[in-house]
Amino acid sequence: MGKPAQFMCRLRASTMAEFTGGDNYQAEFDPKAYLGYFKFGEDTLGEEYLNFALKHYCKTFPSGGVKGDTLIDIGSGPTVHQLLSACESFKEITASDYTDQNHQELEKWLKNEPEAFDWTPVVKYVCELEGNRGMEAEKEAKLRKTIKQVLKCDVHKSNPLDPIVLPPADGLVSSLCLEAACKDLTTYRIALKNISSLLKPGGHLVLSGVLGCSFYMVGPKRFSCLVLREEFLREVLSETGFIIQEFEVLVRDDNIDDSSDFSGKFFILALKEEAI
């Protein structure tokens, strides 16, 4: 009887020891290596995620009527894929991330610097989805103009943008961030509540990410990921005061790539309930 219990303790301890938090991101997250996932046409895991997420963003923002003045992106990382459709529906976007190197990488793209990541193939795909083939340059210019600032963000703070206090936004986007930032489900619950405080009642949350994922590689570095299930996400959103309007799941179609062990992808559109 004693042995399995000891084994479980050791297993739990080793799982916890492997958690990679904010300090690990600041010290070891390499934006260039991460961006390797987003090279379109190279059959990467990132491309599989993009194919799923971009279609949903397109349905949600330009055609789906989710719009407003202000949108905050939580845990932007060095990427802009999550904002390409949103910039058609919101006037001002605030990007945010925990690490300095991700801020710098985003700024490079915003300033159109030569060494910035080339998002053109992804932008081209989004333009096609939106029925605007050939309008890549206009789309990039629009997104650059709409992103007004890149702020420091920590989802574990009650105001994740502290010390900056922004007026509550009309929309909130977050892609692949909370499961990367949270070590357990309790922390996830609190982090969701924290980011929800940045959103107006009646505003929309667009949350996407991966299910059943315990790790992902960024170059040679392994980052932990909190294993999420659909039932948990439904429960935590509803207890945080969200009405789920859309919940799409796509099961992973191959398991050959060993750079991450996710079992599926999710896309959620949820409305923050008006205060009673």
Ligand SMILES: C[S@@+](CC[C@H](N)C(=O)[O-])C[C@H]1O[C@@H](n2cnc3c(N)ncnc32)[C@H](O)[C@@H]1O
């Ligand atoms: C997997 S990346 C996702 C990047 C991007 N949103 C995407 O969809 O590709 C996870 C991001 O979460 C950020 N992150 C980690 N801990 C965080 C925290 N406590 N608060 C805010 N962001 C955090 C990391 O810096 C990293 O950019």
